[in-house]
Amino acid sequence: xxxxxxxxxxREDLRARHDSAATDVRTxxxxxxxxxxxxxxRRAQQVLTAARRDLGPDDPDTLVAEGTLAVALLLGYDRTGxxxxxxxxxxxxxxxxxxxxxxSLAAADAVAAAHRETGDAQEAVRRHEDVVTRRTxxxxxxxxxxxxxxxxxxxxxxxxxxxxxxxxLLAATLEVAERALGxxxxxxxxxxxxxxxxxxxxxxxxxxxxxxxxxxxxxxLPRMRRPPEDAEPPTEVLPRTPxxxxxxxxxxxxxxxxxxxxxx
Numbered sequence: 001x002x003x004x005x006x007x008x009x010x011r012e013d014l015r016a017r018h019d020s021a022a023t024d025v026r027t028x029x030x031x032x033x034x035x036x037x038x039x040x041x042r043r044a045q046q047v048l049t050a051a052r053r054d055l056g057p058d059d060p061d062t063l064v065a066e067g068t069l070a071v072a073l074l075l076g077y078d079r080t081g082x083x084x085x086x087x088x089x090x091x092x093x094x095x096x097x098x099x100x101x102x103x104s105l106a107a108a109d110a111v112a113a114a115h116r117e118t119g120d121a122q123e124a125v126r127r128h129e130d131v132v133t134r135r136t137x138x139x140x141x142x143x144x145x146x147x148x149x150x151x152x153x154x155x156x157x158x159x160x161x162x163x164x165x166x167x168x169l170l171a172a173t174l175e176v177a178e179r180a181l182g183x184x185x186x187x188x189x190x191x192x193x194x195x196x197x198x199x200x201x202x203x204x205x206x207x208x209x210x211x212x213x214x215x216x217x218x219x220x221l222p223r224m225r226r227p228p229e230d231a232e233p234p235t236e237v238l239p240r241t242p243x244x245x246x247x248x249x250x251x252x253x254x255x256x257x258x259x260x261x262x263x264x
């Protein structure tokens with residue numbers, strides 16, 4: 001009983017600190033606010049360090065914090081390190097929960113998004129498609145996570161240069177979302193916005209074709225300002241972060257870095 005009285009408040013404190021940092025990572029990532037993102041990343045790292053020490057490296061809450069830090073790194077200056085950490089996080093979740101647990105599938109989708117973020121759109125398409133197949137089997141084809149994964153396939157395809165195919169997939173996904181989730185659902189709204197962006201990018205690319213070769217596609221969602229490639233990297237951040245507590249809350253990858261966020 002003594003151990004429980006100590007452990008429960010400690011765990012709740014870590015969860016509260018994590019949730020605060022994760023919210024700030026999402027907000028700063030959407031706005032392209034790099035100073036705020038760096039501050040949130042440092043806080044996420046501190047939570048992960050404490051969770052590893054106090055809860056253990058394989059505790060579900062530790063894996064949550066690890067996933068959040070990977071996201072923060074991918075949204076910031078260390079995309080390669082974020083991919084490495086997200087990949088380790090996926091392996092740990094699969095070992096703890098099994099490969100088809102919803103939290104493991106969310107981590108798998110996050111790794112797919114990390115590949116897109118680091119420039120390997122073809123690998124991202126392959127991995128997202130695998131997650132769609134498994135989420136359809138485990139959660140059903142109209143589950144918000146499955147619909148979000150279908151949209152993630154589309155934006156990865158857009159990054160390969162197939163804007164028209166991506167738009168077609170998003171249009172079909174939007175029909176499913178509107179029918180299954182309704183117009184007011186966050187996933188439906190996101191898919192609709194993605195479709196508009198994709199169609200606009202496709203139209204712009206086709207309009208530019210007569211004047212010469214179009215530039216290589218860079219994606220359809222240039223929403224977050226990136227630091228310059230030669231910018232000074234941040235310090236005090238690990239150089240190299242779904243949620244097992246929630247069935248349908250994946251690792252937070254706000255656009256443009258990967259899968260759509262999914263609400264419970």
